[in-house]
Amino acid sequence: MTDVFENYLSSKGRLSPGEISLSLKFFERISLKKGDFFIRENEICRSIGFIAHGAVKAYAIDKEGKENITCFKFENEFATLFPEFLAQEKSKRSIQAVEDTIIYTISYQNYQLLLDQIPVLNEVIKLVMQQEYQQKESYMLNYNNKSAVDKYLHVMSAEPMLIRRIATQDLASYLGVTRRSLTRAKGQIHKPDIL
Secondary structure, three states, X not given: OHHHHHHHHHHOOOOOHHHHHHHHHOOEEEEXXXXXXXXXXXXXXOEEEEEEEOOEEEEEEOOOOOEEEEEEEOOOOXXXXXXXXXXXXXXXXXXXXXXOEEEEEXXXXXXXXXXXXXXXXXXXXXXHHHHHHHHXXXXXXXXXXXXXXXXXXXXXXXXXXXXXXOOHHHHHHHHOOOHHHHHHHHHHHHOOOOO
């Protein structure tokens, strides 16, 4: 599994083989079972992690105790709450495994040490943060103020992995619709034409 992370760092084209090898030494491999937490809401966000295998969801609990899922992360993506991680503040959301997951994680202290030794890693982190921003923008454009049918059609065309790997209840939360509305939307889309 280390190869997945090593290949990711190599693909960024900014790190030498020596810098990649040194970087890997700062990360610890952890395994999460489905349902395990990587980060918990209201606890200090102490880690950033690279997903080598599996998937996680990020969500907050509202006043009614309902999960509001804001994103999913899969292989070759980083999982953390960047503002809280960089400020070492309490997390505003939880990150929880939705599949058995392998993550290479680094603590804030080791992250700082690593950046001191390999400053070019700042460029990689900047790219990751830009990707985060683009995902949030895409979410706002494609899922706000649209019908359940339109939201599901967008998922089918732009994010089909969500349909294959995410439970219906979690997908409904992410889309901001009820499970019933999502099931109805699926039925309308997949309904055979009657001649």
